[in-house]
Amino acid sequence: MNIVVLGAQWGDEGKGKIVDLLTPNFSVVGRYQGGHNAGHTVYVRGQKYVLHLIPSGILHPGVSCLIGNGVVVDPAALFAEIDMLAGLGIDVEGRLFISDRAHLILPYHRELDVLSEARRGERKIGTTSRGIGPAYEDKIGRRGVRLSDLHDAAGLVELVRENVHARNQIIRDTHLDWQDVHATLVAQGQRMLRWAVDGSLFLHQAMREGRRVLFEGAQGTMLDIDHGTYPFVTSSNASVGGVCTGLGVPPQAIGGVLGVAKAYATRVGEGPFVTELHDALGERLRETGHEYGASTGRPRRCGWYDAVAVRYAARVNGIGALALTKLDVLDGLETINVAVAYRVDGRQVDEFPSALPAGATIEPVYESWPGWTTPTKGATQYDQLPAAAQRYIARLEEVSGVPVGLVSTGSDRDETIIRADRPLAGWISR
Numbered sequence: 375m376n377i378v379v380l381g382a383q384w385g386d387e388g389k390g391k392i393v394d395l396l397t398p399n400f401s402v403v404g405r406y407q408g409g410h411n412a413g414h415t416v417y418v419r420g421q422k423y424v425l426h427l428i429p430s431g432i433l434h435p436g437v438s439c440l441i442g443n444g445v446v447v448d449p450a451a452l453f454a455e456i457d458m459l460a461g462l463g464i465d466v467e468g469r470l471f472i473s474d475r476a477h478l479i480l481p482y483h484r485e486l487d488v489l490s491e492a493r494r495g496e497r498k499i500g501t502t503s504r505g506i507g508p509a510y511e512d513k514i515g516r517r518g519v520r521l522s523d524l525h526d527a528a529g530l531v532e533l534v535r536e537n538v539h540a541r542n543q544i545i546r547d548t549h550l551d552w553q554d555v556h557a558t559l560v561a562q563g564q565r566m567l568r569w570a571v572d573g574s575l576f577l578h579q580a581m582r583e584g585r586r587v588l589f590e591g592a593q594g595t596m597l598d599i600d601h602g603t604y605p606f607v608t609s610s611n612a613s614v615g616g617v618c619t620g621l622g623v624p625p626q627a628i629g630g631v632l633g634v635a636k637a638y639a640t641r642v643g644e645g646p647f648v649t650e651l652h653d654a655l656g657e658r659l660r661e662t663g664h665e666y667g668a669s670t671g672r673p674r675r676c677g678w679y680d681a682v683a684v685r686y687a688a689r690v691n692g693i694g695a696l697a698l699t700k701l702d703v704l705d706g707l708e709t710i711n712v713a714v715a716y717r718v719d720g721r722q723v724d725e726f727p728s729a730l731p732a733g734a735t736i737e738p739v740y741e742s743w744p745g746w747t748t749p750t751k752g753a754t755q756y757d758q759l760p761a762a763a764q765r766y767i768a769r770l771e772e773v774s775g776v777p778v779g780l781v782s783t784g785s786d787r788d789e790t791i792i793r794a795d796r797p798l799a800g801w802i803s804r
C-alpha cells in the first residue's frame with residue numbers, strides 16, 4: 375500500500391525522521407510540493423543529515439527518490455545537497471529522479487522574495503527567503519521555466535529574456551543580463567537533465583510493477599496555501615491534494631494518510647498561533663526540543679498541543695493515523711496543557727476558523743494533564759511509557775479524533791514505537 379506522510383501542524387513536525395524510518399517498507403519516495411524551504415532532519419546512529427529538496431528516503435540504498443512536478447527546484451541548492459550527501463558517502467546516481475515538469479527557482483527569485491517581504495513591512499510573512507513564493511507566482515502566471523525547457527537552449531532564450539525583463543522592471547537598482555541567466559540555466563541543465571523523467575509515468579510504472587510508494591510532504595497543513603492560516607502560509611498545497619497534483623497520481627493511489635504532529639506545537643515565521651507560550655515554559659520547550667529552524671536556524675515559536683488545529687488537519691487530509699513526535703521533550707514537566715477548543719470574543723468555537731473579524735480576540739480553552747517524571751526518551755515499547763504519558767496520548771487521540779499509530783521518543787531512527795494495535799502497523803505490512 376502507498377502512504378502519504380504529511381505535516382499536521384505548522385511544519386517541522388519530524389516528517390524527515392518518520393519518512394526515513396518507514397522507507398525500508400517502500401521502493402520509491404516522492405516529494406510532491408515545496409522546495410528547499412523545507413528542512414527534514416534525519417539522524418542515523420548519531421550522524422545528522424538535513425534534506426531540503428531530495429526525499430528523505432535517500433539514505434536507504436536501492437530506494438528511488440523522485441522530486442515531483444509540484445516541487446520548485448533551485449538547481450544550485452540541489453547540487454549543494456547532492457554534494458553534501460556524496461561527502462557523507464551517499465550516492466544518488468541512478469536513484470534520483472526529477473519530474474521534467476518541475477519548475478525551477480531562478481537566480482533572482484530569492485531577491486524578489488526578500489523585496490516582497492520588505493515591502494510588506496509589519497505584515498511580513500517571515501518566509502525562508504528561498505525564492506519559493508516568486509517561483510510559484512511565475513508558475514501560476516504561466517511564465518515559469520520548467521526542467522524540460524532546459525533541453526532546448528535556443529528555445530529557452532525568449533522565455534528567459536521576458537522573465538529577466540520583468541525582474542528588471544521590479545528591481546531597478548540593479549540590472550540583470552538575461553544572457554547571464556540563460557548561460558547559468560544551460561550549464562545547470564547539463565548537470566541536471568540526466569535525472570529528468572516524466573514523473574507521473576515513472577510512478578505509474580512503479581506502481582504497476584507492484585512497487586510501493588511513500589509520498590513525502592513538506593511544510594504542514596496549517597501552512598497550506600488554501601487550507602492554512604492565509605496569508606501566513608507557504609505558496610503550495612502541503613495537504614493531501616498536493617499529492618495528486620504534485621506527482622500526477624490519482625487519489626486511489628493513496629492507501630493511507632499518516633499525519634505527523636509534535637506532542638506540543640511550534641511555528642516559525644509570522645502568523646496566528648493560539649497556543650503560543652511567551653514565557654519560560656516556551657523557552658524550555660525551545661531549548662529541550664532544540665527548536666531552531668533546520669533550514670534557516672531561526673528560533674521556532676513554541677506552545678502547547680493544539681487539538682483544534684490537528685482535528686482540522688485530520689479532516690482536510692483524511693488522516694488515518696498520527697505519528698506523535700518529540701514526546702520525550704515533555705519529560706519532567708509537571709503539567710501539560712492541550713487546547714481542545716478556542717474562545718473567540720468570549721464564545722467557545724470547536725472548529726478551526728477560516729478567518730477572524732478584525733480586532734477579534736482568540737484564546738485557547740485548555741485541559742491540563744499531569745506530566746511524568748520517568749523519562750520516555752528512547753522508549754521503543756508502548757508499555758515502557760509511564761502511565762501519565764500513556765494517558766496523555768490516549769487523550770490526544772480522543773481530542774484529535776485520530777489514533778496515534780507511532781510515537782517518537784528521540785531523534786534517532788531507533789527511538790520509535792510503532793503500535794501494533796493501530797492502523798499504521800497494518801499499512802506498512804501490506
Ligand code: GDP
Pocket residue numbers: 381385386387388389390391412413414415416417663664667668699700701702703782783784785
Ligand atoms: P521536518 O521538517 O518535519 O522533517 O522536521 P525538522 O527536521 O525540521 O524538525 C524536527 C526536529 O526534531 C529535528 O531536529 C529532528 O531530529 C527532531 N526530532 C524528530 N523526532 C524527535 C523526537 O521524537 N524527539 C526529539 N527529541 N527530537 C526529534
Ligand code: IMO
Pocket residue numbers: 381384385386387408411412413414499500501502503504505506507591592593594597606607608609642643644668
Ligand atoms: P518543513 O518541510 C516550517 C514557513 C516559513 C514562513 C512560511 C512561508 O521543514 O516542515 P516560504 O519560504 O515557504 O514562502 O515561507 O512558511 N515555512 C516552514 N515552516 N517548516 C517548513 O518546512 C517550512 N517551510 C516554510 O517560516 O512562515
Ligand code: MG
Pocket residue numbers: 385386387412413414415668669
Ligand atoms: Mg523542517
